[in-house]
Amino acid sequence: MFENIFAGFTLLMNWEAITAILVGVLAGTVVGALPGLTSTLGVALLIPFTFGMPPAAAFGLLGGMYVSSIYGGSITAILINTPGTPAAAATTLDGYPMTQKGEAGKALGTAIISSFFGGVFGTVALLLIAPILAVLALKVGPPETFLISLFGLTVIISVSSKSIIKGLMSGAFGLLLGTVGMDSFMGYPRFTFEQIGLYEGVPLVAALVGFFSIPEALTLAKASQTVQKVEAKIGKVLLSLKEIKSLTPTFIRSSIIGTIVGIIPGVGTPVACFVSYNEAKRFSKQPEKFGTGIIEGVAAPETANNAVEGGSFVPLLTLGIPGSAQTAIYLGAMLIQGLRPGPALFSEQGPVVYSIILGLLIANIFMLLVGLAGVRLFAKVLKLQTNVLVPVIITFAVIGSYAINNSVFDVGLMFVLGLIGYLMRINGFPIAPVVLALILGPIGENAFIQSLSMFNNNLILFFTRPLSVVLIILTVFSLVMSIRRELRSQE
Amino acid sequence: MYPRGILLFIAVLAVFLFFNPQNQIKLVISNLQRGLKSYAKVVIIILTIGVFIALIEPAGIYTVLPLFSGGIMYILGVREVKKLSLIPVFLTVIVYLIFTIVLKVPVPMGIFD
Numbered sequence: 001m002f003e004n005i006f007a008g009f010t011l012l013m014n015w016e017a018i019t020a021i022l023v024g025v026l027a028g029t030v031v032g033a034l035p036g037l038t039s040t041l042g043v044a045l046l047i048p049f050t051f052g053m054p055p056a057a058a059f060g061l062l063g064g065m066y067v068s069s070i071y072g073g074s075i076t077a078i079l080i081n082t083p084g085t086p087a088a089a090a091t092t093l094d095g096y097p098m099t100q101k102g103e104a105g106k107a108l109g110t111a112i113i114s115s116f117f118g119g120v121f122g123t124v125a126l127l128l129i130a131p132i133l134a135v136l137a138l139k140v141g142p143p144e145t146f147l148i149s150l151f152g153l154t155v156i157i158s159v160s161s162k163s164i165i166k167g168l169m170s171g172a173f174g175l176l177l178g179t180v181g182m183d184s185f186m187g188y189p190r191f192t193f194e195q196i197g198l199y200e201g202v203p204l205v206a207a208l209v210g211f212f213s214i215p216e217a218l219t220l221a222k223a224s225q226t227v228q229k230v231e232a233k234i235g236k237v238l239l240s241l242k243e244i245k246s247l248t249p250t251f252i253r254s255s256i257i258g259t260i261v262g263i264i265p266g267v268g269t270p271v272a273c274f275v276s277y278n279e280a281k282r283f284s285k286q287p288e289k290f291g292t293g294i295i296e297g298v299a300a301p302e303t304a305n306n307a308v309e310g311g312s313f314v315p316l317l318t319l320g321i322p323g324s325a326q327t328a329i330y331l332g333a334m335l336i337q338g339l340r341p342g343p344a345l346f347s348e349q350g351p352v353v354y355s356i357i358l359g360l361l362i363a364n365i366f367m368l369l370v371g372l373a374g375v376r377l378f379a380k381v382l383k384l385q386t387n388v389l390v391p392v393i394i395t396f397a398v399i400g401s402y403a404i405n406n407s408v409f410d411v412g413l414m415f416v417l418g419l420i421g422y423l424m425r426i427n428g429f430p431i432a433p434v435v436l437a438l439i440l441g442p443i444g445e446n447a448f449i450q451s452l453s454m455f456n457n458n459l460i461l462f463f464t465r466p467l468s469v470v471l472i473i474l475t476v477f478s479l480v481m482s483i484r485r486e487l488r489s490q491e
Numbered sequence: 492m493y494p495r496g497i498l499l500f501i502a503v504l505a506v507f508l509f510f511n512p513q514n515q516i517k518l519v520i521s522n523l524q525r526g527l528k529s530y531a532k533v534v535i536i537i538l539t540i541g542v543f544i545a546l547i548e549p550a551g552i553y554t555v556l557p558l559f560s561g562g563i564m565y566i567l568g569v570r571e572v573k574k575l576s577l578i579p580v581f582l583t584v585i586v587y588l589i590f591t592i593v594l595k596v597p598v599p600m601g602i603f604d
Contacts, residue, residue, distance in 0.1 A: 031594070045594060165508050172501045179494045190494060214540075221567060222533050387567035388578055391560035394540060395586060399552065403596045408548045415544055419537065445493060 004346075005127070008354025011056040012362065020057040021359060024064020025366040029374070031065065032072020033084045035393075036209045036400010039069035040325040047333055055337045055352050060359040062333060066326050067363040070269070070305050071115040071371060075378050078107045078298070080393060082213040086204060087305040089435050090273035092212065093159060094290065094297025101293045104379050105237040110298045112371030113239060114251065118303035119364035121255035122262060122310020126317075127357050131346075133263050133314045140264050142450035143462055147471035148264065149444030152271045154475055155278040156433040157482035159291075164486055166429045174437025177202050178445070185449050197409035206401045206414040207438055213397040214418020215425045217390045237375045243295060250280050250299045258304035262311020265323040269308045270439050273301035274432075278478070287485055309360065316341055317353060535566055551601025556583045 011017070024046065031042035042065045050058035073085030078095035091111065098107035125133065140148075153171065160167020180191045181201030192198040239247070254276040261272035280300035281290045290297050312323040313330075320342035322328035334341055339349055346353055384392070401414040421431055455461040462468050543559040557579040569575055590596045 027593075030589070034589070037594070037596070041596075045596075165504055169501055169504045169508070172497050172504065176494060176497045176501070179497070218533050218536065221536050221563075222529065387564050387569050390536075390567060391563040391579075392582060394543075394563070395556060395560065395582065398544065398547065399586065399590060399596075399598055402547070402552075402598060403590075406597050408544065408599070411544050411547070415540060 001350075004350030005354045005358070007351035008056075008356075008358050011054075011351055011355040012060065012358055014056075016054070017057040017060045017355075017359070018362070020053065021060040021064045021363050022366055024061040024066075025068040025363055025370055026064075028065040028068030029072040029075075029367070029370060032069035032088075033075040033378070034400060035076060035082050035084055035213050035396050036205055036403055038085050038205055038325075039066055039073075039087070040329065041403065042066075042069045043326050043329045047329065047336075050333060051336065055339070056355040056359065058333065058337060059330075059356045060363070062330060063356065063359045064363040064366065066330075067119055067306065067309060067360060068367045068370070070309065071112060071119075071302070071367055073305075074111040074115070074298075074302055075108065076381075078111060079104060079379065079381050080213075080389065081216045082393060082397075083208060086208050086435075086439070087269040087273060087308075088301075089208065089212075089270055089432065090159075090277045090301035091298055093277065093301075093432060094293050094295075097291065097293030098295075098298065099293075103235045103293065105235045105375055106239070106295065107293075107298050108375045108378060109237040109239055109372070110247075110295045111302045112368060112375070113244070114247070114254075114299040114302035115306040115371070116364055116368040117251045118255050118258055118306035119309060119367065120361065121251075121303075122259045122307035123357060123360045123364065124310070125259050126310040126313050126360075127354070130314050130318050133259075133311070133318075136260070136263055138319070139467055141465075142447040142454060143465055143468045144471060145264070145266065146444050146447035146451055147462075147468055147475060148261075148267055148271070149440040149447060151471060151475040151478060152275055152440045153437060153444070154478045154482055155274045156436060157479070157486055158278040158281055159274065159432040159436070160430055160486065162428065164483070167433050170424065170429050170431065171433035171437040174434035175441040177207065177434070178438050178441030181442075184446060195409065197405075197407060197413065201442065202413065202417075202438065203401075203404055203410055204439065205404050206410045207417050208435060209397045209401050210414035210417035211421040211431050211434060213393050214415065215422040215431070217393040217397070218418075218422050219425065220386050220393075221390050223386065237372070239295070247295060247299045249283070250296050251303050253279060253283070254300045254303035255307040258307025259311040261304070262308035262323060263314045265315050265321055266443065268324065268439060268443070269305050270436065272304040272308050274436050276300040276304035278482070282478075282481060282485070306364070313357070313360075317345055317356075318343065320345075532566060536563060539563060539566065547601070548599045549601055551603050552598045553583055553587060553603065554601055556586065 028042055031037045032039060043062055046061055046065055050061060069085060070087050073083050073088030074091045075084060077083040077088040077091040078099055081092050081096040083089045083092055095107045156167055156171040157164060180198055182189050182199050189199060257276045258272045261267050277300045280296050281287045284296060312327045315321040315323045316327045316331060322331045331341060339352060397414065398411055401411045404410050424431060539562055543555055546555045560579040560582050561575050564575055590598055
C-alpha cells in the first residue's frame, strides 16, 4: 500500500497536475458561491477539459472543483443568507446571524478552517481504511436508509428556533413538496397538475434557491426603505488558538458523521450537515445560543459537508457504486480514463487511485489557502448597497434556476416557492425544515416501501436487523432530547 | 395515503397553532401596525420579477437584465442617472463573462439566438 501511495504522490508532482488542482479549486469556489450552480454541475462542466489530460491532472482538476465548491456554498450562505449549494443550507442558521452581528470575517474564517479539517479527515479515512469502510456501505439496506432519513427528520425540532409547532408544519410542508412527481412504485403522477416540469418532482436546487434567495431579497428590499446603508462589518478573520481548541470536539464529531454519511450511497451531504448541527447543539454547554450566530453553528455543518467528500469515494472506488451525484460523474470520468472502479481497482491501478486520493488532499490545502486569502475579498459583497444587492441576488437566482434544466418553468417554480418562503418568513415559519424534509422525504418514502417489500409488510422485522435497532434507538433518543431541550429553552 | 397523512398532520398542527395564539397574535398585530403601505414596494418588486421571468425567454436574458436591474434600483430609491445606467450594464457584463464565457452555462438568448 505505501509503495502505491508513494507512486501516486510522484504522479502528482508535476506542474500540470498542481496547476490543474489549483484551477479546479479557484473555479470551484466561484461555482459553489453562485446560488443555483451546484458542485455536481461544476464537476460535469469540467469533464470535457479532462479528455486530453493524464489521469493525475484530470482527477486533480475534478477533485479541486468538488472540494472547493462544497466550501464555496458557505460564502453566500454566510454573507447574504443564500446557500450557494444544498450542502450549505445548514450554514445559514448561524453563519448569517454572525454577519448580522458584524462577524462576517470570523464566520467565513470558521467555515474555511472547518471545511479544511473535514476534508482532510474524510480523505485520510479514505486513504487508510477504505476497504474496511466499504463493509459499512454493504450493510446498509433500505430499512437502514429509511431509519437514517427518519433520524435526519428529528433534526427539524432543533432548527425550529422559536416555535416547534411552526417548525413541524414547515417540515410537513417539505414532506408534502417531496411527494410531487411520479410515484416510483405505482407509476402515477402526484400533484403534477399535468406539468411535465414536475414529473420528476420539485427540483431541489430551484427549491433551495427560491426558499432562501427570494425571501432574503424581498426582506432586504423592504428594509431598505428605512435603512439606506447596511453597516458592513467584516471583523477579524482568523480564529484564535483558544477558539480552535474549543471547536476541536465539534471538528472530530462532525468529521466522523460526515464521513459515515458520505459512505452510505444516496443519503446526501445536506443530511450530514443538519445531523452534525443537531449533534453539536446537543453536546454544547450553551445550546440556546445556536441560531444566534456562534462559531460552533458554522463549524459543525461545514466540517461535515467536506468530510462527506472522502466518504463518498469509498463505495465508488471499492465497490464501483457512486455514493453521490458528484461521484457518479467521477465514475464517468474514470471510465473515460480507462479505470474500472471496483474491488480490483486498488491492486490493478494502485498508483493512479492513490493519486486521485492524494489529489483531494492537496486540493483541500489549496482550498484553505485560497479561502483564507479571499475572505476579505468575498466579504466586499457586504459593502454593496441594498439597492444594488437585491437585483444581484435575484439575477443569480434566476440564472441559477434556469441552468438546472434550461427551463423557464424551473425559474417560475423557483419564484413561486420563493414567494411562499417569504410569506412563511414574515409569519415566523422557519425555512430550514422545509428544505430538510424535501430532501429526506422522497429518500425515506422510497426506502420504506422497499423495506415493506423485503419484509412482506411485517414491520416487526425492522427489529431483527442490528443496525436498524441502533438507528431506532438513536432516533427515539434524538427526538426526546430535542423536544425536551427546545421546550426548556422556550420556557 | 402518504400525502393525505401529511395533510392531516398539518391540519392537526394548525389546530394546535390556533389554540396557541400568543406568538401568532403578536405577529399579526405587528404586521398590521406596519400597515399595507410598507409592503407596497415589495408587491411592486414581486410584479417586476414576474415580468422579468416572463420576458427572459422571448427577449433574452442580456436584453432584459439591464432594464430589470435598473428598474429594481429605481424602485428602491436610486435616482442618480449615472448609477442607474452604469451598474445594470456592469452587472450584465459580469453575468455574461461568468456564465457564457467562463462556465459556458446555457442561458436564454432570446432575440440573439
